[in-house]
Amino acid sequence: MKSILAFALVLGGILPGCFTTALNAAPQLQVSSDFPGGSARVLSLDPAGNTIHITPAGNPKRGWPCWWYFRLDGVDTNQPVVLEVTANQGVVLNGAPDKTRKLPINFSLPEYAAYSTDGTDWVHTPKGERKGDRTIYHITTTTSTVWLAWGPPFTLKDADQLIQKTCDLCPYAKSFVLARTRGGRPVPGVRISPPGAAAGPRFSVWIQARQHAWESGSSWVARGFAEWLVSNDPAAESLREKADIVIIPVMDVDSVETGQGGKEQVPHDQDEDWSPAPYFPEVAAGQRSLSALAKADRLDLFLDLHNPGPGAHDIDFYLPPVALLFPERVANQDAFFKIVREQMTGSIKFNGRIGPNSQTYDPAVNNVVDGWVGAQSRPHVVSLTMETPWNLSASTASGYLKVGKQLGRSIELYLQPTIRANTKE
Numbered sequence: 001m002k003s004i005l006a007f008a009l010v011l012g013g014i015l016p017g018c019f020t021t022a023l024n025a026a027p028q029l030q031v032s033s034d035f036p037g038g039s040a041r042v043l044s045l046d047p048a049g050n051t052i053h054i055t056p057a058g059n060p061k062r063g064w065p066c067w068w069y070f071r072l073d074g075v076d077t078n079q080p081v082v083l084e085v086t087a088n089q090g091v092v093l094n095g096a097p098d099k100t101r102k103l104p105i106n107f108s109l110p111e112y113a114a115y116s117t118d119g120t121d122w123v124h125t126p127k128g129e130r131k132g133d134r135t136i137y138h139i140t141t142t143t144s145t146v147w148l149a150w151g152p153p154f155t156l157k158d159a160d161q162l163i164q165k166t167c168d169l170c171p172y173a174k175s176f177v178l179a180r181t182r183g184g185r186p187v188p189g190v191r192i193s194p195p196g197a198a199a200g201p202r203f204s205v206w207i208q209a210r211q212h213a214w215e216s217g218s219s220w221v222a223r224g225f226a227e228w229l230v231s232n233d234p235a236a237e238s239l240r241e242k243a244d245i246v247i248i249p250v251m252d253v254d255s256v257e258t259g260q261g262g263k264e265q266v267p268h269d270q271d272e273d274w275s276p277a278p279y280f281p282e283v284a285a286g287q288r289s290l291s292a293l294a295k296a297d298r299l300d301l302f303l304d305l306h307n308p309g310p311g312a313h314d315i316d317f318y319l320p321p322v323a324l325l326f327p328e329r330v331a332n333q334d335a336f337f338k339i340v341r342e343q344m345t346g347s348i349k350f351n352g353r354i355g356p357n358s359q360t361y362d363p364a365v366n367n368v369v370d371g372w373v374g375a376q377s378r379p380h381v382v383s384l385t386m387e388t389p390w391n392l393s394a395s396t397a398s399g400y401l402k403v404g405k406q407l408g409r410s411i412e413l414y415l416q417p418t419i420r421a422n423t424k425e
């Protein structure tokens with residue numbers, strides 16, 4: 001596109017007729033996804049109709065291939081963009097190495113897609129129109145370049161920028177690299193701990209997101225929490241004073257950067273890698289840090305952030321296996337959920353819904369992170385998976401940021417001396 005215009009401009013000086021012809025030519029509608037997080041296989045392209053038809057390009061072996069994200073150049077701004085997405089029904093793992101299924105179509109087809117005119121600020125498209133295994137979205141735009149995605153993207157660059165901003169706004173926030181992935185990429189995190197923190201009794205919180213790459217909303221919730229935490233809200237100041245906090249906005253950086261789904265990838269799901277011999281270096285590093293915190297009795301709350309299935313309409317939490325639900329943990333979970341229920345109101349709310357958990361705990365079999373953390377830590381420690389719905393009209397970047405802020409306020413209210421009262425030795 002650029003070279004054609006440049007050519008037209010050069011000729012335009014000599015032969016004005018050529019310039020006019022070039023400007024009136026049909027737009028060079030073009031799809032690009034060769035950037036971090038990008039994923040789209042073009043099925044057809046109709047420049048005259050401003051219409052594109054894609055399907056998510058993920059490899060099912062690298063996780064559920066429902067994620068799509070691409071840039072569209074050469075858009076005719078005189079008519080709406082028509083985006084047709086056909087679901088990727090690739091055969092994926094389903095809970096065990098020997099069980100497979102076709103990925104259900106609803107995972108690839110959000111009711112609203114995300115779009116941006118600058119690649120940074122994301123809003124919803126109008127509601128898509130479902131036709132069998134396809135959804136058609138209509139987007140009116142004034143720019144000839146637009147970015148379109150399954151949901152608001154959040155890549156390694158966004159994680160780096162968030163961490164940098166956190167450190168700029170809070171003098172004692174320190175960035176660190178949790179690990180290098182199998183693909184050699186950094187997994188950045190930030191630790192917020194005021195000077196002299198070790199002097200008195202303090203709480204400690206660990207929040208991580210995106211063990212499932214397609215669940216981009218979970219990174220936005222982490223971002224909302226981080227931005228609130230370094231704000232001048234008195235509740236944020238109070239939380240910074242009483243707790244050391246670690247935030248990892250993207251765990252499975254390799255899958256996020258390569259536009260893969262991540263969930264149920266081969267050899268196994270990252271969320272289920274919390275075993276004695278992890279496959280992912282970032283999980284091994286997380287285990288070392290969390291173990292050290294737990295052994296030093298410096299862990300109080302662990303949260304693993306996710307997005308749930310397409311039908312979820314409210315927030316839900318998953319608990320460690322029943323065998324790890326000691327009386328102190330149950331009492332603290334109940335206290336936390338009561339606060340979250342009061343704080344997480346509005347369009348994306350917590351109605352008290354808790355997912356099913358395993359009755360027994362065997363570290364050789366149960367390798368989900370919330371159970372692993374629950375098994376390492378003192379009985380009072382609350383360890384949860386949190387799922388924020390992605391398929392609502394409110395499941396936008398700003399909606400997720402609000403959930404993150406509400407989560408922060410909930411944590412501040414929850415961290416009271418009573419949560420450690422029964423664990424003195």
Ligand SMILES: [Zn+2]
Pocket residue numbers: 212215263306307
């Ligand atoms: Zn998940």
